[in-house]
Structure formats: C-alpha cells, structure tokens
Amino acid sequence: MSKQSGNFAAWPYPSHAYVGGLWRRSALSRKVPTLACCFLFLFLLCNAPCSAATLKAAVAKVDITPPIGLPMYGFLDRIKEGKVSTGVSDPLYARVLILEVSEKRLALVTLDLGRTFNAAGIEWLRKAIAASSGISFLIVNASHTHSGPNLLDEYPSGQAPAWEIEILNKIAATVHEASGRLVEAHLGTGYGSVYIGYNRRVVSSDGRVTMLWSNPGMEPTSPLDPRVSVLRVDDTGGKPLAILVNYACHPVVLGADNTKYSADFVAVMASTVEAALEGSPICFFLQGGDGDINPYYATTPLREDATAKRDWTGRRLGEEAARIARTIRTEASSPATIDFTDDVINFPLRWDATTLRDSLLKTFGPRIFEDHAGTLVHDPPPDHLELHVITLLLGKRIAFVGMPGEPFVNFQINWRDRCPVPDVFFLGYTNGYFDYLPTIDAAAEGGYGAADSNTYLEVGAGEQILRHALVRVYEMLGRLKDEPEKD
Numbered sequence: 001m002s003k004q005s006g007n008f009a010a011w012p013y014p015s016h017a018y019v020g021g022l023w024r025r026s027a028l029s030r031k032v033p034t035l036a037c038c039f040l041f042l043f044l045l046c047n048a049p050c051s052a053a054t055l056k057a058a059v060a061k062v063d064i065t066p067p068i069g070l071p072m073y074g075f076l077d078r079i080k081e082g083k084v085s086t087g088v089s090d091p092l093y094a095r096v097l098i099l100e101v102s103e104k105r106l107a108l109v110t111l112d113l114g115r116t117f118n119a120a121g122i123e124w125l126r127k128a129i130a131a132s133s134g135i136s137f138l139i140v141n142a143s144h145t146h147s148g149p150n151l152l153d154e155y156p157s158g159q160a161p162a163w164e165i166e167i168l169n170k171i172a173a174t175v176h177e178a179s180g181r182l183v184e185a186h187l188g189t190g191y192g193s194v195y196i197g198y199n200r201r202v203v204s205s206d207g208r209v210t211m212l213w214s215n216p217g218m219e220p221t222s223p224l225d226p227r228v229s230v231l232r233v234d235d236t237g238g239k240p241l242a243i244l245v246n247y248a249c250h251p252v253v254l255g256a257d258n259t260k261y262s263a264d265f266v267a268v269m270a271s272t273v274e275a276a277l278e279g280s281p282i283c284f285f286l287q288g289g290d291g292d293i294n295p296y297y298a299t300t301p302l303r304e305d306a307t308a309k310r311d312w313t314g315r316r317l318g319e320e321a322a323r324i325a326r327t328i329r330t331e332a333s334s335p336a337t338i339d340f341t342d343d344v345i346n347f348p349l350r351w352d353a354t355t356l357r358d359s360l361l362k363t364f365g366p367r368i369f370e371d372h373a374g375t376l377v378h379d380p381p382p383d384h385l386e387l388h389v390i391t392l393l394l395g396k397r398i399a400f401v402g403m404p405g406e407p408f409v410n411f412q413i414n415w416r417d418r419c420p421v422p423d424v425f426f427l428g429y430t431n432g433y434f435d436y437l438p439t440i441d442a443a444a445e446g447g448y449g450a451a452d453s454n455t456y457l458e459v460g461a462g463e464q465i466l467r468h469a470l471v472r473v474y475e476m477l478g479r480l481k482d483e484p485e486k487d
Contacts (some may be wrong), residue, residue, distance in 0.1 A: 009286070010437045012285070035039070043059070050171075052335070053101050053336045055143050055184070055185050055394075055395075056098075056101075056185055057098060057185035057235075057241055058100050058178040058180075058183065058241070059097050059281075060096045060174045061093050061096065061174070062173075063092070064111070065091045066085075066092075066166075066261075067163055068087060069086075070085050071084055071085075071149070071150045072085050072149060073114030073147075073148050077454070080292065087260040088261045088262075088305040089147070089262035089265045090262050091112075091263075092262075092263055093263070094110070094112070094170070094174065096174050097233065098133075098175065098179050099242070100182055100338075102121065104136045105135045105136050106138075106340060107135045107137070107138050107139070109139065109141070109171055110140075110142075111142045112148060112266060112267070115142050115151055116142045116431060116432060117160075117164070117168065118151070118160075118433075120160070121168055122140055122431060124168060125138065125171060128168075129175045130175045134179065137316065137340040139390055139400075139402060139431065140430065141286055142433075143263060143264075143285050144250060144290065144428075145251040145477075146264070147251075147260065148258070149261070169255070174252065183235050183236075183468050185233055185235060186331050186333070187231065187234075187395065187398065188331065189230065189231055190324040190327055190328040191303050193226040193320070194228055194247075195226050196295055196317055197248075197293050198212070198219070198220070198224060198294060198296060199221040199222055199223055199224050199292050200292055201292050201442070201447050203446075207445060211447060214300070218296050223292075223413065223415050225289070225409050225412050228320050229246040229424075230244065231244040231425065232328040232330055233330070240277050242282050243273050243274075243325045244283075244284045245321040246426065247285070247286075247287075247288055247329070248289045248319060248428075249294070249295055249413055250298065251263065251265055251287075251295075252264065252299055253265055253300055253310040254307075255299030257302050258302060261409065265310050268311050268313070268314025270283040270284075271318070272319060273322045276318075276319075281325065288409075288428060290406065290409065291407050291436050292408045292409055296313070297313060300327070309386055321398075333394065333395035334395070335395060337396060338393075339392070339394075341389075341390070342388055342431070343381075343388070343389045343391070344389075345386070345389055345464065346384045346387075347387060348383065348458045349382070349383060350455060350459070351456060353381035353383065375436060380412075385457065387404050388402075389401075389404075389465050389468055390402030390427070391468075391476075393473055394479075396477060397421050398422075398424075399425070400424075400426075401415055401419075401425075401426055401466065403437060403462065404430055404434055405428065405435055405437045405457075406429065406449065407426075407428045408436075408438050408439050408450075411463075419470065420477065435449075435457075436450070437455070438455055439463070440460050
C-alpha cells in the first residue's frame with residue numbers, strides 16, 4: 001500500500017470579481033473604484049471560510065470469547081500436554097476505533113488474544129471491511145495474553161476453524177457498525193509511568209544470560225520502560241470516546257496451570273480506566289515492546305492466588321492510565337490528516353530452515369508448530385519471510401509504528417528517542433506474528449528469545465524495521481526530498 005498524504009477540501013475561491021468597465025468618469029476617477037474592488041476582492045479572499053477536513057471517530061467492542069474446549073495459546077508445557085480450555089475467567093474482546101479524514105478511513109482493532117490472525121485472516125478482514133465500510137487502512141494489535149485460544153500460522157485443512165472465522169465475521173460487523181456513527185473528534189496525549197514488571201533477561205558481568213521467569217520481590221532489572229502513553233479521543237463536547245493505553249509487559253500473570261480464558265491483567269486495566277472516567281469510554285490496550293518484559297508476578301500458580309496478583313497488576317496500570325487520561329485536554333487536529341503505510345519487507349531466516357525444523361521436532365515433537373514457526377511445516381521450508389510494517393502519522397504529530405512479532409523493549413525506547421514528532425506510540429504483535437525480535441546486542445548475548453529457536457528472522461530485523469518506519473515518518477512530514485539539492 002503506497003504512502004498517502006492528508007487531504008484538504010478545496011478553498012472556495014470566487015469564480016470572478018467585478019473590476020471595472022462600467023465606470024464612465026475621468027481616467028483618474030475610473031482607477032479609484034477599480035482599485036477599491038481589487039482590495040475588496042483580496043479582503044474577501046483572505047477571510048473566506050475554509051471547509052478544511054476534520055477528524056471523525058467512532059468506537060465499538062465485541063465479545064470474541066471462543067467455545068470452551070480449544071487448545072490454549074502459549075506455554076509450551078501446556079501445549080505439549082494437550083491441555084484445553086475448561087472455562088471463562090473473563091470475556092475476551094475485540095475493540096474497534098475508526099478514524100476518518102476526508103475519504104480516508106482507518107480501523108484500529110485490538111484483540112484480547114495471544115497473537116494476531118495469520119496472513120490469510122488479516123487479508124480477509126482487510127478486504128471485508130474495505131468493501132462493507134470503506135476502510136482504507138487496517139491495524140490489528142494483539143495483547144499477547146497467554147490465556148486465550150491458540151491461533152496457527154497454518155491449518156492442516158488449509159482453512160481456519162469455524163470459531164476463528166466467526167470471530168473475524170464479528171469484527172467485520174463491528175467495524176461496519178462503528179463506521180456508521182462517526183462523529184467529529186478531538187485528540188490529546190499524555191504520559192506517565194508505572195512499575196508492574198521487569199526485564200526477565202539477566203546478563204551477568206561475564207556476559208552470560210540467565211532467565212528470571214518471575215520476580216515477586218520486585219528486584220530492579222534493565223533495560224525497562226515504565227512509560228505509560230495515553231491517547232484520548234473525545235467528541236467535540238469533551239466526552240471521551242476512547243482511551244488508548246500503550247505499555248510494554250507480557251500478560252502472563254496467569255501461568256500454564258490456568259485453563260480458563262482471560263485477558264489477564266489487561267481486562268482489569270481496561271475496566272479500571274473505564275470506571276474512572278465519565279462518559280463510558282472504551283479503553284484499548286496497545287501492547288508495546290514487551291519481548292523481554294514480564295510482570296512481577298509472572299506465571300503465579302493458581303494455588304498462590306494468581307487471580308489477586310493479576311488484579312493488582314491491572315489496577316496499578318489502570319489507575320495510572322486513568323490519572324493521565326483525566327489530565328489530557330483534547331483539541332481539534334490541525335491539520336487533520338491521516339498518513340499511513342503498510343509496507344512488506346522480506347527477511348531471510350536466521351537459521352537453516354531444515355536444521356531448525358528438525359531440531360524443533362526432536363526437542364518438542366510435532367505440536368511445536370502449533371505454537372510458533374508454523375510456516376516451517378512447508379516442504380521445502382521457505383528461505384525468507386514477508387513482514388508487514390505499519391507506520392501511521394496523525395495530524396503530523398502523533399506517530400505509530402507496528403512490528404509483527406515480539407520486539408524487545410529497547411526498540412520502544414529507541415523509537416521514542418529518534419522519532420521526529422512530539423507524540424509516539426510503539427506497537428508489537430501488529431498485523432502478523434513472527435515470534436521474537438531481539439536487538440542485535442541481545443542476539444549476541446544469547447538466551448531465550450534472542451538466540452534460540454524462538455527467533456527465526458535474521459539478526460538485525462528489528463533495527464531494519466525501525467529504520468524503515470523512521471524514513472516513512474520523515475517522508476510523511478515532507479522532510480525528505482524527491483530530488484537532490486542543487487549546488
């Protein structure tokens with residue numbers, strides 16, 4: 001999809017002006033009214049009302065909790081044992097935000113799921129909402145809860161199961177519903193910080209990496225990004241429509257012994273925010289660069305009151321997000337623009353594909369491909385993978401990048417440091433899923449998610465994606481020229 005700039009309605013220039021020809025006086029007297037008409041024309045031109053484009057928005061959410069009895073996402077031990085869901089702790093939702101400027105419509109869909117749909121599912125959704133709702137651009141972001149149903153890259157039958165197709169249809173219908181009740185909207189941003197998690201990779205002085213899978217003592221680790229980034233969307237009367245909360249932390253307080261569907265701490269965060277603000281807004285969670293970030297109480301056994309620890313984690317994040325949201329003063333976007341790119345970048349595999357596949361099968365058995373690296377089931381396996389990279393710029397000042405995998409937190413920090421606009425949001429698990437995206441440094445250090453079979457894109461893929469998105473933002477701002485400067 002090519003890059004596009006924002007659109008503005010045409011200025012209503014007068015079609016003509018009365019500048020003389022009827023004055024029948026002396027030559028000098030004829031010039032005076034002619035000049036007066038010219039000044040009047042210029043005055044009217046400079047003060048003519050402009051029908052500039054405005055930003056419109058709508059929100060909706062839909063319950064996407066699947067049937068009980070399905071395999072659950074994440075935790076290899078649970079997958080190897082063949083455990084399936086046995087109930088519902090809290091419903092899973094898809095939340096929809098529609099933004100419109102002139103003929104451009106963007107749909108942001110957040111999912112209480114472990115990952116986004118596969119490429120075929122996202123492409124189906126993109127086409128369906130384009131046809132039914134005039135959606136130009138689509139962003140799908142998953143929270144990465146490990147208490148949802150398992151989604152696969154490839155299905156043995158070649159078609160997604162009925163429950164997944166039903167979810168896709170529900171989302172398409174919800175987008176259509178929301179797009180029919182757009183209202184003029186204002187945006188505002190705010191920032192704060194909260195500590196609910198830690199970096200689970202511990203690098204010792206001799207360079208060895210050990211994994212700290214839980215940290216109930218809340219020992220400090222690094223790198224870590226406690227930043228809570230909030231985007232508030234209001235109607236013109238100041239009523240909040242949507243509160244978008246961007247934060248980096250794995251939703252894995254509930255561990256492998258849990259077999260009930262749950263959005264984990266994200267559900268508690270969202271309900272805390274919604275209860276704290278008047279006007280019944282919908283709270284969206286935008287998962288960030290959490291590839292190496294766990295909550296303090298990660299994988300707490302149910303017998304140790306995991307639900308209470310999940311709720312504590314969600315309330316902490318929700319209370320800070322609500323505090324920030326209450327301080328935000330929204331305003332009309334000037335200019336009201338939506339710039340968007342969905343670029344496909346090809347990346348070679350990091351490892352020899354056949355060797356990797358054989359190693360995974362030997363270590364974990366054939367069910368390993370139900371969790372990740374599903375594209376490797378092809379024979380022969382691919383020698384490269386195609387990743388969708390999302391770049392979004394709202395009003396020339398609010399920038400989003402979306403990576404299709406589990407990026408490490410330093411990418412989020414780096415994006416904020418380098419992006420040339422005041423407000424930035426960083427999204428992982430967006431428009432695809434390709435497991436871990438470690439930094440080059442982490443890949444060299446090794447450890448889980450950095451140098452094992454959970455990362456199968458070439459080293460430096462994350463850095464390339466980030467650099468690509470930065471170039472796109474500079475292009476959207478008009479700060480990169482199409483031709484070389486003249487000497």
